[in-house]
Amino acid sequence: MNRTTRRPRTRVAGVLAATLAVSVLAVAPASADEPTEVSGTLDDTTPYEFLVPPDWNGTVFVDLDFAGGTVTPTHRALLEDGAAYGGTSRAVTGWDISQAIDNQVEAVHRFAAEAGEPSRVIAMGASMGGFVAAGVAQEHPEEIDGAVAMCGGLSGAVAQWNQKLDTVFVLSELTDPAGDLPVIDIPDRDAAIAAWQAHLADAQQTPEGRARIALAAAIGQLPAWSESAPRPDPRDTASYQAGWYGALSGDSLPYIGQAMSSRHTLTQVYGGNPSWNVGIDYAVQLERVSDEARAVVERLYGQAGLSLQEDLAALRDAPRISADPDALTRFARLDVTGELDVPVVTMNNIGDQISTVAQQQEYQREVREAGNARLLRQTYVASPAHCGFSDAERLAAAHLLLDRLDRGRWTGGESSEEMNRTAESFGLGAARFLTYQPDRFNRPY
Numbered sequence: 001m002n003r004t005t006r007r008p009r010t011r012v013a014g015v016l017a018a019t020l021a022v023s024v025l026a027v028a029p030a031s032a033d034e035p036t037e038v039s040g041t042l043d044d045t046t047p048y049e050f051l052v053p054p055d056w057n058g059t060v061f062v063d064l065d066f067a068g069g070t071v072t073p074t075h076r077a078l079l080e081d082g083a084a085y086g087g088t089s090r091a092v093t094g095w096d097i098s099q100a101i102d103n104q105v106e107a108v109h110r111f112a113a114e115a116g117e118p119s120r121v122i123a124m125g126a127s128m129g130g131f132v133a134a135g136v137a138q139e140h141p142e143e144i145d146g147a148v149a150m151c152g153g154l155s156g157a158v159a160q161w162n163q164k165l166d167t168v169f170v171l172s173e174l175t176d177p178a179g180d181l182p183v184i185d186i187p188d189r190d191a192a193i194a195a196w197q198a199h200l201a202d203a204q205q206t207p208e209g210r211a212r213i214a215l216a217a218a219i220g221q222l223p224a225w226s227e228s229a230p231r232p233d234p235r236d237t238a239s240y241q242a243g244w245y246g247a248l249s250g251d252s253l254p255y256i257g258q259a260m261s262s263r264h265t266l267t268q269v270y271g272g273n274p275s276w277n278v279g280i281d282y283a284v285q286l287e288r289v290s291d292e293a294r295a296v297v298e299r300l301y302g303q304a305g306l307s308l309q310e311d312l313a314a315l316r317d318a319p320r321i322s323a324d325p326d327a328l329t330r331f332a333r334l335d336v337t338g339e340l341d342v343p344v345v346t347m348n349n350i351g352d353q354i355s356t357v358a359q360q361q362e363y364q365r366e367v368r369e370a371g372n373a374r375l376l377r378q379t380y381v382a383s384p385a386h387c388g389f390s391d392a393e394r395l396a397a398a399h400l401l402l403d404r405l406d407r408g409r410w411t412g413g414e415s416s417e418e419m420n421r422t423a424e425s426f427g428l429g430a431a432r433f434l435t436y437q438p439d440r441f442n443r444p445y
Contacts, residue, residue, distance in 0.1 A: 035079055038086070038114050039067070046093060048107040050086025050115065051075070057082035058119030059402075060111060062104050062136075062144075064090055064129035073391040073428050078398060084118070086111065090128060095266040097128065097157065097334050101135040105143045120405060124398065126150040126387045127355065131157075134344060134363070135334070141341035146401045150347045150394065151387040155359035156366075157334035158274065159445040161266070163356075164259045165275040165321065166443060167220030167248075170282065173318045174212040174311055175203050182260070184273045184321060189264040193257045200249040200256065207304035210241050214300045215311065217244035218293040219285045220255070221358040221442060225351035227251045227385040234292035237299045247353035253386050255353045266331070272324030274331035280443075282315040288442040335445065336363060338370030343404045345377050345414075347397040350436060351384030362441035377404075377414040380436035390429025396422040 035051035042048055049067040050060065061078060066087035075085045088107050093100040108121055121144040123133040130152025137147040153160045165184065172183050181199060186192045203209025217224070225231050226246020232239035249256045267273055286294060301308040344367075350357045360378055367376045377400065381393055396419050403413055412418060416433040423431035 035084075036115075038111055040110060042088070042103055042106050042110070044092055044099065044103070046088050046091070046103050048086065048088045048103075048110060050084055050107075050111050051079055052084040052115050053079045053082055055082050056084055056115075059083040059122065060108065060115075060118040060120070061085045061087075061122045061124045061398075062108050062111075063087035063123075064100055064104065064125045064132045065127075074394045074398070077391070077395055077426060077428065084111070084115065087125075095262065095269045097132060097135065100128070100132050101139055104132060104136050105140050108143065120145045122146050122148065122398075122401060122405075124148040124150075125152070126389075126394075127152065130154070130346075130355070131334075134336075134346070137342055137344050138337060138339055144342060146343045146345075146405055148345045148347070148397050148401050150389065150397060151349065151352055151355045152346075153355040153359045154336060154346065154363035155441050155443075156336040156362070156445055158328070158332050159336075159362060159441070159443055160359060161263070161275045161331075162277070162445065163220055163441075163443040164255075164263070165277055166280065166282070166285065167216050167222070167255070168259050169277055169318075169321065170216035170219055170315060171200070171212070173315055174215070175199065175209060184263065184267070184275065186260055186264040186267070189261045192260040192264070196256045196260060197249050197254065200245070204245050204250075207300070208306055210245070211297070211300040211304040211306055212311070213248060214241050214244055214297045215286070215308070217248055218289045218297050219282060219442075221289065221293075221356050221439060222247045222255060223351040223353055223356065223384065224293070224296070225384040227351075227388070231351065231382070231384070234296060237296055237303075240296045241300055247351070247384075251353065251385065253354065258354050267327070270327040270330045272327030273321070274323050274327040276321055276323040276328075278320045278322055280320070283312040285442055286312065288440065290439045332445075336366050338363075338366030338368070338372060340367060340370070340372040340375045343375045343377075343401060343410075345379065345397050345401045345404075347379045347381065347389065347393070348438075349381040349383040349385070349388045350434075350438075351382075351388065352386050353384075354386040357436075357438045358441045359438075361438040362444055365441075365444075377410060379414055379419055380416075380434055380438075382432045382434045383430075390423070390431070392423040392426045392428040392431055393419075393433070395426050395428065396420075396431070396433070
């Protein structure tokens with residue numbers, strides 16, 4: 001791939017002429033003041049859909065999770081500003097993220113051939129869509145002008161799922177020594193989720209269980225912030241541990257649930273287990289977490305009358321899990337390299353239990369070491385729950401990138417004060433940006 005020369009987009013329509021001759025594409029009629037819908041099906045049967053305002057300004061946003069979804073206040077606001085908004089669906093690709101990344105490009109090509117050549121293309125998305133947006137910026141920089149990647153993890157697929165393995169492995173070894181609950185081989189994901197949640201609910205009732213849940217959560221760098229309670233003070237040991245438990249198993253989208261359901265799916269997609277913990281010393285992993293998290297773990301072990309050193313020794317001596325080499329090779333195609341030729345804005349909420357915020361530090365490190373720090377701006381929101389943003393905050397992230405594209409440089413709008421001022425101007429919910437530096441990600445690949 002030529003990462004220094006951008007392909008002129010005036011070639012897009014010609015490239016796709018033959019494809020569109022046999023594709024199914026619909027343009028829905030619209031009134032003079034309503035967006036026009038451009039929709040159809042990609043080569044792999046993934047649906048795509050775009051809304052184009054009557055006063056389209058040439059900017060188009062492409063999103064993994066737009067086709068067939070709800071038009072949100074964020075979408076409506078960008079449409080009212082004159083941008084087109086659309087994208088695809090993950091219904092076909094699922095955890096085949098490489099295909100999902102390529103689909104964003106194909107969808108924009110289809111859009112361009114029908115609606116006209118865009119002057120700016122922005123990849124934008126949340127959760128897996130955030131990972132895909134960053135992936136488009138990395139893999140297809142000649143096709144887009146920038147990306148807004150929200151709550152997408154971004155440590156890379158291998159690193160993210162190695163860390164999830166660490167969390168579940170610690171829980172299994174210390175709270176389920178008989179091995180009754182699955183770690184990587186998950187034949188029935190719904191049954192696995194139910195069994196793990198019931199098991200952890202029981203463990204949460206005892207001092208010993210709470211201490212071991214805390215150790216696993218700390219090693220996995222989970223947020224100690226349950227969506228059902230305020231952000232706890234790290235000096236309040238009980239509340240801090242309760243926050244960890246909520247993020248791990250007690251909240252509406254629990255970490256353990258995703259660790260089972262997505263593990264089940266990605267193992268099928270990649271033909272085996274792509275995660276491992278061979279050579280991982282969990283005493284070292286604990287040393288790498290934040291001082292406040294480690295202090296809470298130590299206090300809980302003291303309250304429970306348990307020896308932290310004995311549990312760490314038990315983890316040291318436990319049999320390790322190896323990755324399937326072929327599955328790892330396929331999964332590693334989703335690795336983050338830090339290669340950027342276009343500006344990228346990331347946004348993560350610090351209480352995200354699925355795309356844990358420390359992964360943003362790893363993305364920052366990769367981009368910096370590749371010499372591309374000038375193209376990256378990272379923003380943080382003080383809220384719990386996966387992708388727990390208001391529409392105002394999502395719009396502020398989009399406008400930060402739009403301003404960068406308009407001016408050709410960053411102008412300081414990424415500061416928490418400026419981001420909050422921008423978010424508040426939309427009147428679409430909370431503005432909770434804060435100045436924040438994530439902990440060092442402790443399981444890089």
